[in-house]
Amino acid sequence: MCASPAFADWKKHESPRFELYSAGTDREARDMLIELEKFDYVLRxxxxxxxxxxxxxxxxxxxxxxxxxxTIWPDVEDRIAGFYTSSDEDIFAVATRGDNNHTLKHEYAHHFMLADFAYPYPGWFIEGFAEYYGATEFKTSETRIGIPDANRAAALNYLSWMSMSELLSNRPMAKARNADSYYPLAWLLTHWFLGDATRRQQMVTYLHDIGSGTDSVTAFQNATGLTPTDLRRTLRRYMGGRVPYSILRTEFPEFQIQITALPDSADDLLLLGQRLKSGTTEENRQSTLEEIRRKAARYPEDTLALLVLAHAELHNGRDPAKAVDILERLLLMEPDHVEALQYMARAKMDLADKAFEADEYSVAVGHRNDAQSALRTAYAADDANYATMLLMALNRTGEPSYPTENDLEILAIAYTLAPQLGQIRLTYAAALLHHDRNAEAIAVIEPLVNNPHGENPAAKALLLRAKGLTEADIAAEEEALRRKAEEEAEEGDPQTPPPATD
Structure with a gap:
């Protein structure tokens, strides 16, 4: 007589576009998934x-x-309702119970934009888009889109505004005067564009112009006929009036949801596994490893426990040989376990690097071949996994022939599968540049450079190479922007009451 398997409180709930892991009620998970599916529908x-x-x-x-x-983010700040992260190991979001899902919808809007649009959008629109649509509310008979944010409006009432030229520039300037008004202004400008049918069409023209290579400030003037000074006055008037939002009445399709119980080990190790993927401080590295060792020991024959333990030994313990031993046990139980095969490849690549450092060339080549073999098996099990494709390319980066046309094809597939991941964009753009495909490299890397959430020096360096520019050229552009900002500052910055809503 066989014992029944033990299941955790955790379950995986799957809808057409999302996987939700929850230890709460099925109703709670279902309600969140349906709201997210509706949100994706509205965005599309x-x-x-x-x-x-x-x-x-x-x-x-x-x-x-x-x-x-x-548990996932030990150093999380107070009042954080959730977060979104992308890495070469996973792209996932975390949301807390009882939140209104605004943070999750905001982050999903970013995720959606990077997946579905090819233009190198200016930074203000990247953030404004997420702010505008992230406020979507679903009522019984209607959907409200673009509801004004009272906090953003209040901030614009007491902050001094940055110059419109700097706001409109393709990427945010960290040293811009009054930079703390950047996000509220991005929200307001997006509302202004989307609050009227004529301006919506102007926005389409503006974004197409940027896509063809025109700088953002010039494209804005071409589309709207407004100078930066005109825009400043226009936004002041718009803010003092009634800021509209849209009401959508539609019948959403029925979304099918499947539920799978997770093994008992998920209670102890599921979230710790995600901590490993999202990174931790050096101070937490050893304590995390010890906690995972202790908890995984309770489940010696469980694939989830073995997977998390191997991952911890590989990254936190920095012991790829020990990780290989654990993964071999796991793969005996489940030979086609894609994530285990990926970690096996990572461990073998680390061992290859160590062998190269020790001048053990034949040993290193053997480890590289083992990694490639594991990745071929992973690909056969799942041919649409971005991590497998990226690892295939990274495993070849030390080869004299890299990047071949086949390498480019593999990276193109990885990019198609996960355009949200910066490492894929960087690796693919560098390979394109190697083949003098500069225009394609610019299209891949520029959205990463324009991201308002922080400068990426590596992406910026690649973009300069692709465009044939130097740091001096960029410095000259920024100096010109500063001069424009000073000219706008001379116009004054009259204060305006916060807007009403409609």
Whole structure:
């Protein structure tokens, strides 16, 4: 007589576009998934996309308590309701119970934009888009889109505004005067564009012009007929009036949801596994490893426990040989376990690097071949996994022939599967540049450079190479922007009451 398997409180709930991991009630998980599916539907509808299309990869989301959030991110700041992260190991979001999902919808809007649009959008629009659509509310008979944010409006009432030239520039300037008004102004400008049918069409023209290579300030003037000074006055008047939002009445399709119980080990190790993927401080590295060793020992024959333990030994313990031993046990139980095969490849690549450093060339080549073999097996099990494709390319980066046309094809597939991942964009753009495909490299890397969430020096360096520019050229552009900002500052910055809503 066989014992029944033990199951954790955790379950995986799958809809067409999302995977939600939760230890709460099925109703709670279902309600969140349906709201997110509706949100994706609205984004596709408003951006002219096929509403029935599903992504290459479902976005994993972990619905947690505050303590669960702390398990994944030990150094999380107070008042953080969740977060989104992308790495070469996973792209996932975390949301806390009881939140209104605004943070999750905001982050998903970023995720959606990077997946579905090819233009190198200016930084202000990247953030404004997420702010505008992230406020979407779903009522029984209607959907409210673009509801004004009272906090953003209040901030614009007391902050001194940055110059419109700097706001409109393709990427945010960290040293811009009054930079703390950047996000509220990005929100307001997006509202202004989307609050009127004529301006919506102007926005389409503006974005197409940017896509053809025109700088953002010039493209704005071409599309709207407004100078930066005109825009400043226009936004002041718009803010003092009634800021509209849209009401959508539609019948959403029925979204099918499947539920799978997770093994008993998930209670102890599921969230710790995500901590390993999202990174931790050096101070937490050893304590995390010790905690995982202790908890994994309770489940010696469990694949999830073995996977998390091997990952911890590889990254936190920095012991690829020990990780290989654990993964070999796991793969005996489940030979086609894709994530285990990927970690096996990573461990073998680390061992190859060590062998190269020790001048053991034949040993290193053997480890590289083992890594490639593991990745071929992973690909056979799942041919639409971005991590497998990226690792295939990275495993060849030390070869004299890299990057071949086949390497480019592999990276192109990885990019198609996970355009949200900066490392894929960087690796693919560098390979394109090697083959003098500069225009394609610019299209791949520029969205990463324009991202308002922080400068990426590596991406910026690649973009300069692709465009044939130097740091001096960029410094000259920034100096010209500063001069424009000073000219606008001479116009004054009259204060305006916060807007009413309509």
């Amino acid at each position: 509808l408003f951006m002219g996309q096929d509403v029935t299309e599903v992504p290459h990869r479902k976005l994993p989301i972990y619905l947690v308590t505050d303590s669960g959030l702390g």
